[in-house]
Amino acid sequence: MITREAIRELAEYESPHGCALTFYYQPTAPKDQSHREEAIVLKDVVRGAMREAEKQGRNECARADLKRILEMADKIQKNGGRAKAIFADSSTGFWREFDLPAKLEGTKLIVNRRFHLKHMAPVLEWKPRVMACLVDRSRARLFRYENDTVEEVVGFHHELPRLGESDGFLGYDAGHNERHVAEAAKQHYKAVADALRKMYERDAWESLAVGCREETWPEFEGVMHRYLRENLLGRFRIDPVAANGDAVRDGIRKLLREQETMRRDDLVREVIGEAHRNGRGAIGLRRVLRSLQNGEVQTLLIGDRFDAPGTQCGHCRHVDLKMSAICAACGQKTVEMDDIADAIIGNALKNSIGVVYVKGDVKLEKAGNIAALLRFRADQNTAVRQAS
Ligand SMILES: [Zn+2]
Structure with a gap:
């Protein structure tokens, strides 16, 4: 299992040459006992990534790690039905691998400046013993x-x-x-x-x-x-x-799923209600980013279909919707990103903010697929109110 400490390390990591490789393996339902189908899928994914890396001129730095993953394909698939995550950067010798519960969105491989943590969100949440x-x-x-x-x-x-x-x-x-x-x-x-x-x-x-x-x-x-x-x-x-044990596990899984669904529904309802009452809730990307910047956020809710371009400051990590080359927080240079989800999640985890991944919730989607439960609101702080 992956600890919060490990997540934080990954969230903070930045590859000097854009060689940060993120690999997620999600086993498919074991219809085919031979695993042949999975073997093909995994190797296809790795080879596809090799071609992609080549196109982007990152071939050299990604190749060694991709090769290592290809060599591990067998071991990865015979992992007791568990999912696998590998974070690697051969340019600095960085390599971390984790066994995870098979709850990932799918098998994925990405090479970029930063590790991609969004796909791991479903397993990041606290599970009771x-x-x-x-x-x-x-x-x-x-x-x-x-x-x-x-x-x-x-x-x-x-x-x-x-x-x-x-x-x-x-x-x-x-x-x-x-x-x-x-x-x-x-x-x-x-x-x-x-x-x-x-x-x-x-x-x-x-x-x-x-x-x-x-x-x-x-x-x-x-x-x-x-x-x-x-x-x-x-x-x-x-x-x-x-x-037997399998039947017990199925029974527990079902109860946990029911509890999670209930907890999530409650949380989404609470945050949206609070936001409409002008209370401890923020909805939509603009508001959520502001609340994160103000240190107001207790729990971040992120929808599975959240996807937004923006920028992140290379110096202070400030995430912004605006495609400005200069950071609004510290004036240093920013980097453009196709999707700022990972940067937002990374910042949240770094600041010990709870991240809740919400799948297919219509209410959250209407609210912009991102929301936050706040500990307080800076604009309702008496001193601020008096000053304004
Ligand atoms: Zn900055």
């Missing part, structure tokens, strides 16, 4: 989920008293027996919930997913500690005994 608890009346299995892989960590088995064992004579007492079993089940649920609470206190997980049969849920929910309820990602239906 999830503990999945598969539970029934006598058993429980715990699975840890991180970076899209699951691992079964521990199992519980609390023997239930067998029906008929203590029936006694003269029919004493079927009802008593059932209560006895129910009580034993409850003790089992409590022991499991207690173990989960202790693990939470030890910081072994951040989000809880419960996998069970429909009838188990009310019984287990009844004994859940506050920590468990407050950090409940959700529950999914599963056979707790027969289920």
